[in-house]
Amino acid sequence: MSIKSEKEKHKVIVSERIIPHRSELAEKLGDTHFNVLPTKKIISILLVLSAGQIVSFMDQTGITVGLPQIADELNAEETINWAGSASLLANCVCQVLFGRLSDIFGRKTILMSSFLFLTIGDIACSVAQTGYQFYIFRAFAGIGNGGVSSLGMIILSDIVTLEQRGKYQGILGASVGIGNAIGPFIMSAFIKYSTWRGFYYFLAPLGVLVNITIYFLIDDNKKQLDSVLSKTEKFKKIDYLGILTATIALTLILVPLSSGGSIYPWNSAIVISMFSIGGVFFIIFLMVEWKIPELPMVPLKVFKSPSLCILLSCNFLFGAAYYSFLFYLPYYFQIVRGYDEIHTSIFILPLVLSQAAMSTVGGLIITHTGRYIYVVSTGYFLWMLSSIFLIFWNENLHIAYCVLILLLMGVGVGLSFQPSMIAVQANCKKSQRAVVISLRNVLRSFGGAFGITAGSTIISNMLLNKIDIIRDKNIVPITYLDYLQKHVYQKIQVDMLTEDQLLVVKSMYVGSLKYYFIMLIAFMGLCLIGSLFVKDRGLQCIDEEPSHKRDNDIETTGSSSNSSL
Numbered sequence: 269m270s271i272k273s274e275k276e277k278h279k280v281i282v283s284e285r286i287i288p289h290r291s292e293l294a295e296k297l298g299d300t301h302f303n304v305l306p307t308k309k310i311i312s313i314l315l316v317l318s319a320g321q322i323v324s325f326m327d328q329t330g331i332t333v334g335l336p337q338i339a340d341e342l343n344a345e346e347t348i349n350w351a352g353s354a355s356l357l358a359n360c361v362c363q364v365l366f367g368r369l370s371d372i373f374g375r376k377t378i379l380m381s382s383f384l385f386l387t388i389g390d391i392a393c394s395v396a397q398t399g400y401q402f403y404i405f406r407a408f409a410g411i412g413n414g415g416v417s418s419l420g421m422i423i424l425s426d427i428v429t430l431e432q433r434g435k436y437q438g439i440l441g442a443s444v445g446i447g448n449a450i451g452p453f454i455m456s457a458f459i460k461y462s463t464w465r466g467f468y469y470f471l472a473p474l475g476v477l478v479n480i481t482i483y484f485l486i487d488d489n490k491k492q493l494d495s496v497l498s499k500t501e502k503f504k505k506i507d508y509l510g511i512l513t514a515t516i517a518l519t520l521i522l523v524p525l526s527s528g529g530s531i532y533p534w535n536s537a538i539v540i541s542m543f544s545i546g547g548v549f550f551i552i553f554l555m556v557e558w559k560i561p562e563l564p565m566v567p568l569k570v571f572k573s574p575s576l577c578i579l580l581s582c583n584f585l586f587g588a589a590y591y592s593f594l595f596y597l598p599y600y601f602q603i604v605r606g607y608d609e610i611h612t613s614i615f616i617l618p619l620v621l622s623q624a625a626m627s628t629v630g631g632l633i634i635t636h637t638g639r640y641i642y643v644v645s646t647g648y649f650l651w652m653l654s655s656i657f658l659i660f661w662n663e664n665l666h667i668a669y670c671v672l673i674l675l676l677m678g679v680g681v682g683l684s685f686q687p688s689m690i691a692v693q694a695n696c697k698k699s700q701r702a703v704v705i706s707l708r709n710v711l712r713s714f715g716g717a718f719g720i721t722a723g724s725t726i727i728s729n730m731l732l733n734k735i736d737i738i739r740d741k742n743i744v745p746i747t748y749l750d751y752l753q754k755h756v757y758q759k760i761q762v763d764m765l766t767e768d769q770l771l772v773v774k775s776m777y778v779g780s781l782k783y784y785f786i787m788l789i790a791f792m793g794l795c796l797i798g799s800l801f802v803k804d805r806g807l808q809c810i811d812e813e814p815s816h817k818r819d820n821d822i823e824t825t826g827s828s829s830n831s832s833l
Contacts (some may be wrong), residue, residue: 513556604663
């Protein structure tokens with residue numbers, strides 16, 4: 269009898285320790301992770317996180333210049349666009365989990381698990397024998413990439429104040445640009461001197477090395493987490509129903525989004541059915557998150573802020589623009605301009621290096637001024653302006669103009685891609701930072717999948733229409749037009765064409781790409797308009813007392829002096 273009463277007493281103590289109210293539990297977990305560190309420790313962790321971002325984005329962008337060779341070797345010419353969509357699909361589906369799971373189990377645990385997924389996925393990609401195997405393995409790597417991307421930002425948000433976050437996240441954003449620059453170069457080198465498979469053999473040990481470094485340099489907070497939730501309670505607090513409904517909803521929406529118009533007609537029964545069922549499960553997911561879990565994957569309260577809703581919508585749109593443009597940029601340089609993989613990689617450099625530089629500059633401006641919306645809006649404007657200039661790209665445009673346009677776009681991307689993360693965090697509670705970062709990345713990845721699919725549909729449909737028109741005019745041999753139809757996403761052979769015929773074929777591709785560029789203009793125009801309605805509250809979360817920057821200087825001076833010890 270006394271033993272039973274002792275157990276009941278222990279349960280009461282545990283329940284009091286956990287705090288039953290869902291918002292209080294979320295806040296307690298969030299506070300457990302927040303730990304502002306000395307500057308030297310921040311820098312060492314930042315270097316590790318930056319190395320992780322570089323490896324992750326090398327994996328994501330290296331494939332862009334290797335698609336023709338991969339498609340040719342795996343006999344996947346007509347479905348190769350799934351290589352990008354599968355990775356983004358898995359990235360998107362799993363992104364929603366990382367924020368809350370890292371709240372429960374710890375940032376370090378989820379980050380190292382993500383690198384394990386990425387490493388295994390890269391090893392599997394290197395031995396793929398069919399297109400569908402390759403897409404599955406790319407999806408596996410996409411899960412890891414999603415975790416690496418989210419956890420890097422989340423960990424940084426734990427160890428620095430929001431006032432200083434612009435500077436440090438700008439540096440982290442620069443590593444994204446570096447990864448984007450290195451990835452295509454390394455893939456090009458492997459294609460030219462060996463095989464595309466070597467690229468994934470190369471990435472796998474890098475992932476292992478970064479994971480080992482994370483283990484030794486990044487501390488965990490298991491004791492603090494265990495004081496809030498026991499090991500058994502952690503598993504009980506997982507939003508299993510939310511995970512299930514979100515996975516079903518996102519998968520059933522993204523699969524037809526990626527295969528509609530290519531594998532299946534848009535009006536086919538399977539596409540319509542998957543969209544319909546996915547939409548129903550999405551509504552169910554929202555109802556679940558609203559009422560059931562104590563720690564929801566996506567707390568719907570975050571959508572009470574109009575500014576946050578606008579910022580998240582803009583993340584979807586610029587994700588669609590950015591990822592699809594990286595995917596189709598080689599399409600212009602390899603097919604229209606006839607450059608090889610290495611030269612194509614060179615032309616990606618103006619975009620990604622200016623992005624890296626301006627990400628750092630934008631972060632420093634935000635830290636110095638205490639305001640973010642001017643930086644973000646300027647980025648959207650320059651991005652939209654550069655997209656307008658893309659309309660003038662053709663088969664004869666001097667390559668220097670192409671480089672200047674890419675430089676301008678890189679400046680716009682750098683001022684909006686990472687600085688928008690600061691804006692998102694400033695419009696949520698401190699305890700919500702992890703789930704909001706994950707939600708932001710989900711929408712960005714979802715936008716990327718949508719953008720790649722929309723670009724694929726626009727370019728392929730316009731090209732096929734132009735092929736049908738040219739077919740009746742007997743300008744280009746019928747056999748060659750049939751060849752083009754079967755190699756829409758590959759670098760085409762043009763040796764058998766006369767100079768006049770080659771000009772006609774290139775103009776077909778240029779005309780198809782222009783419609784895709786118009787889509788980019790629309791996306792970034794909406795981002796710019798939306799940013800005008802965002803309220804800039806300065807660098808404090810919504811549950812913090814508004815304060816002027818000079819008032820904060822008193823606190824930050826004390827913390828910085830402690831950091832220097």
